[in-house]
Amino acid sequence: xxxxxxxxxxxxxxxxxxxxxxxxxxxxxxxxxxxxxxxxxxxxxxxxxxxxxxxxxxxxxxxxxxxxxxxxxxxxxxxxxxxxxxxxxxxxxxxxxxxxxxxxxxxxxxxxxxxxxxxxxxxxxxxxxxxxxxxxxxxxxxxxxxxxxxxxxxxxxxxxxxxxxxxxxxxxxxxxxxxxxxxxxxxxxxxxxxxxxxxxxxxxxxxxxxxxxxxxxxxxxx
Amino acid sequence: xxxxxxxxxxxxxxxxxxxxxxxxxxxxxxxxxxxxxxxxxxxxxxxxxxxxxxxxxxxxxxxxxxxxxxxxxxxxxxxxxxxxxxxxxxxxxxxxxxxxxxxxxxxxxxxxxxxxxxxxxxxxxxxxxxxxxxxxxxxxxxxxxxxxxxxxxxxxxxxxxxxxxxxxxxxxxxxxxxxxxxxxxxxxxxxxxxxxxxxxxxxxxxxxxxxxxxxxxxxxxxxxxxxxxxxxxxxxxxxxxxxxxxxxxxxxxxxxxxxxxxxxxxxxxxxxxxxxxxxxxxxxxxxxxxxxxxxxxxxxxxxxxxxxxxxxxxxxxxxxxxxxxxxxxxxxxxxxxxxxxxxxxxxxxxxxxxxxxxxxxxxxxxxxxxxxxxxxxxxxxxxxxxxxxxxxxxxxxxxxxxxxxxxxxxxxxxxxxxxxxxxxxxxxxxxxxxxxxxxxxxxxxxxxxx
Numbered sequence: 257x258x259x260x261x262x263x264x265x266x267x268x269x270x271x272x273x274x275x276x277x278x279x280x281x282x283x284x285x286x287x288x289x290x291x292x293x294x295x296x297x298x299x300x301x302x303x304x305x306x307x308x309x310x311x312x313x314x315x316x317x318x319x320x321x322x323x324x325x326x327x328x329x330x331x332x333x334x335x336x337x338x339x340x341x342x343x344x345x346x347x348x349x350x351x352x353x354x355x356x357x358x359x360x361x362x363x364x365x366x367x368x369x370x371x372x373x374x375x376x377x378x379x380x381x382x383x384x385x386x387x388x389x390x391x392x393x394x395x396x397x398x399x400x401x402x403x404x405x406x407x408x409x410x411x412x413x414x415x416x417x418x419x420x421x422x423x424x425x426x427x428x429x430x431x432x433x434x435x436x437x438x439x440x441x442x443x444x445x446x447x448x449x450x451x452x453x454x455x456x457x458x459x460x461x462x463x464x465x466x467x468x469x470x471x472x473x474x475x476x477x478x
Numbered sequence: 479x480x481x482x483x484x485x486x487x488x489x490x491x492x493x494x495x496x497x498x499x500x501x502x503x504x505x506x507x508x509x510x511x512x513x514x515x516x517x518x519x520x521x522x523x524x525x526x527x528x529x530x531x532x533x534x535x536x537x538x539x540x541x542x543x544x545x546x547x548x549x550x551x552x553x554x555x556x557x558x559x560x561x562x563x564x565x566x567x568x569x570x571x572x573x574x575x576x577x578x579x580x581x582x583x584x585x586x587x588x589x590x591x592x593x594x595x596x597x598x599x600x601x602x603x604x605x606x607x608x609x610x611x612x613x614x615x616x617x618x619x620x621x622x623x624x625x626x627x628x629x630x631x632x633x634x635x636x637x638x639x640x641x642x643x644x645x646x647x648x649x650x651x652x653x654x655x656x657x658x659x660x661x662x663x664x665x666x667x668x669x670x671x672x673x674x675x676x677x678x679x680x681x682x683x684x685x686x687x688x689x690x691x692x693x694x695x696x697x698x699x700x701x702x703x704x705x706x707x708x709x710x711x712x713x714x715x716x717x718x719x720x721x722x723x724x725x726x727x728x729x730x731x732x733x734x735x736x737x738x739x740x741x742x743x744x745x746x747x748x749x750x751x752x753x754x755x756x757x758x759x760x761x762x763x764x765x766x767x768x769x770x771x772x773x774x775x776x777x778x779x780x781x782x783x784x785x786x787x788x789x790x791x792x793x794x795x796x797x798x799x800x801x802x803x804x805x806x807x808x809x810x811x812x813x814x815x816x817x818x819x820x821x822x823x824x825x826x827x828x829x830x831x832x833x834x835x836x837x838x839x840x841x842x843x844x845x846x847x848x849x850x851x852x853x854x855x856x857x858x859x860x861x862x863x864x865x866x867x868x869x870x871x872x873x874x875x876x877x878x879x880x881x882x883x884x885x886x887x888x889x890x891x892x893x894x895x896x897x898x899x900x901x902x903x904x905x906x907x908x909x910x911x912x913x914x915x916x917x918x919x920x921x922x923x924x925x926x927x928x
Binding site: 294295296297298300334337338339340344345346347348351352355369371372373375376381382383384385386387388389390391392393394397398 | 530531534537538541544615616620633914915916918919920921922923924925
């Protein structure tokens, strides 16, 4: 079922991208059609069109929509950042959540996540490389996100900071694990508190456990 | 003008004013020439490809080169020598104007196969490269119909800044032709000659001789002294303007360092494009190779663009007397060797690296139509670019330049000098809406199978 809020968001999306249409199948709502965009990055502009399908999950907006290219242009291989179910992997969970936090609507999702993804695919077709870089697959990519977000110089420090989110051990007057010799509240405390609004402790713990296991395996192997 | 305390303005008598003009330390005419020179420099910057787009172009042709070299075909695999040629290589690239609208930049690439001329034929070479390009999904879509000599990839964006890459299949020129050319030019240049393929309208393929690499070397040699003088300061400037782009000053490519010769050629080329637009002589306008060759031959290491242009144009104007066959006798001396005309009325502007090739081979046709177009154009430059300094003030000069280079380019160049940058870039068509910038994009990722 579509509630009022969802309807409004779909309407706004169709208003901007006129070649998209809605479709319902077995209780799931889709927005489908040609998405034409013209965007620029570092002075290089690309105009392109893709045939896409956006699946709006019933738990939207808690769960983000899934977008697939169904024109047969983007090969469904891991190198193209396509998930097993054929949907785009627009970024790590927190990357995407933080990106659209300010404009959490379908239109924001398409403008800020889907189109940059398609832009980078068009760019890769021409120049053979991704314009914004790419994350490693799996939990290494997740850890890369934490490392970038906390602006630390090592994965280990990022993992230590993640541990603070996963456990219940955040105290502002503790020393910050990033090695700055400052108190947490004067150092990475604000980054940690900002992240708390995007995920609950349980999910951070899952991230931590998997990242930890990955590093442990890596250390064992080498 | 003198300004007094109470707001009265008193005009100086004419004599005093003129004395100041000619003997004063701040000679306004001299200042004007300096300012005008700055404007010309900025105009050439506006016509040029920007550092970011330059890098884009380099990346894309490297991508093409890698693809061609990556082939399973043992002839191609890792054996190709691919390098830029033409204005992109010479640093005289300008945004072309086609049908009155600014079109895509041209980037010419030579693609040289390591095959002996005796053991192959032009059609095989041309098709080998074409087939390989078609194997790539994206290139196949970007590929134009087969050209006379090259394959063209369209990197056109509908409303952004596009370019196309011309790929010229070629092989080493045969030793008979090289040894002939060697009689006239140094061996190191002659040996760079290549054989390129040429498809006639009837579909028949033949060989032609060319030497883009040798030409570029000749051109580099001409500008070497002034290049050495300017390289450091210009690289420092480019680095400071594009700090986010380059890691160090040494990363700034030599091709972006511009000598007055290159700037003058860019200005001449754009002036030609605008001046001949919708003109009855449009199809006879001078080709870029003639402009580049003549300008380089006449260049005497002048240090500013205005003097460079002035000297080149004045010298070329002298040759207009050749239009009258009676005057040929006065041009027999060794010093008049830039443009030659024979008693039979034919014109000669030889390619400096291949004396067999005459750039002016068709100048005598239709009652010297091309020669007339050339000297008509030289006169136009004299009035449009050189003599306008006599207008006396920057405002009138600016107005007049708009007529020669288009309003946007001129206003933007003037704006840059006055420190403001509000004018839209010349490379943006009039009805162009700037596409939205993608800010802080997320990096694509993928979940591992669970």
